Amino acid sequence: MSGWLVELWSIPAALGFAVLFNVPPRTLWLSCALALAGHGLRFGLVHAGSDIVLGTLVAALLIGFCAEWWSRRARQAAPVYAVCAAIPMVPGTYMYKAVQALLQLASVTEASQAQQHLVDAGYNIVKAAMILLALAIGIAAPALLWPKKGH
Template sequence: MMNTWLLELWAAPAALGFALLFNVPPRALWMCGALAIVGHACRKLVMVYGGDIVLATLCAALLIGLVAEWWGARHNEPSAIYAVSAAIPMVPGTYMYKAVQGLLGLARLPHGADGSQLLVAAGVSGITACMVVIALAFGVAAPLLLWPKSKD
């Protein structure tokens, strides 16, 4: 069980890569990596306790967004530099891949063959991917709406 939790550390290099791509200041890189690890661990924890990938991603994105908003306000920096790079590694690439593979499988079927199972599998994977992306967007954006900036 402990070995699977160590896999959450791999979220940091992905987040740091995106942070570097987005020209995040070097002083903020460590927090981007830390938020990615915390977000992935939160998502895994929710899934271990019975939540599905969409709920787990929403919880993780909310946590990332809240911490990023708090940290950004504390250091007088925009929270997006922390939240976006930490959340991007949770984009559901596997589900997107399965959806495209299912659709390509449909295209390869001989004329008249029943492709209903492929279509259903592709649809479920595609809808899951869309829901996870929506959960990520909502979770990262919600703290910005709930924590209004002062107009000084």
């Protein structure tokens, strides 16, 4: 399947989590649109040569600022839009690889094999944590940096 077609799967993922989190029905379309925009931006940045962590941060900032702007227009809380839109960018692949590497330690017979599995697990855990941190910063930064009127 073509790379950009895979990005369309961010829409049902965001929609599923929005329904699961009881997001008001009138906000569902924007959560899906933000998910597609953020995931598409990250895809574009990564394929242009950027690191996935930086791509995730920029995409999360886009989602965060758009959610903050729209929340002020619609008089809703910004996380209603932003959290469900960012969930498709959670680094499940890196988390899975880290757990797989740790589970493979049970069948190791030589120390050199164990060392490689630990290195693989550590790399994937750190990468997943950095992506999660980028998502958290990107979603929270607009609310912190964009002053509210009257405060």
